[in-house]
Amino acid sequence: MKKEKLNQIMEKFENKQQALLPCLHFIQEEEGKISEEVMNFLAEKLDIPRVEIYSVVSFYSMFSLEKQNKYVIRVCASLSCYLNGTNKIIETLKEVLGIKIGESTPDGKFTLEEVSCLGLCDQAPAMMINDREYGNLSGDKVKEIIKSC
Ligand code: FES
Incomplete structure (x- = not known):
């Protein structure tokens, strides 16, 4: 410390x-x-x-009691995002990463979390990876983003 x-x-x-x-x-x-x-x-x-x-x-979701992995993916599950397809985004992430919500990949590279409104409702569905914001997501867009990490 x-x-x-x-x-x-x-x-x-x-x-x-x-x-x-x-x-x-x-x-x-x-x-x-x-x-x-x-x-x-x-x-x-x-x-x-x-x-x-x-x-x-x-x-606060930005703080953690456990050591976090390199990329912490926070997917918004609040109303605007939900209505615009959060479920599809989460399913894609689970499939691509091979983990469930609240889990980390075995190599310690990604952690997947579901969170409340990120303040990006005008770009729903939205997520953040560490401090970076991503909006207007689609399954394909999510795959591209993960590939670029
Ligand atoms: S409802 Fe998802 S960012 Fe606000």
């Missing part, structure tokens, strides 16, 4: 509790997950109950 960098992030905030999300983003980016050790450290430094930090980490 990079305590020095975390301390630097915390110093930027007058209200130290506001440093929680920036600290979590940094650790997720650096370590690919939010460990117990990190949650304990932040709870103590930011004076936030550990259970509250755990709730934040569990609530």
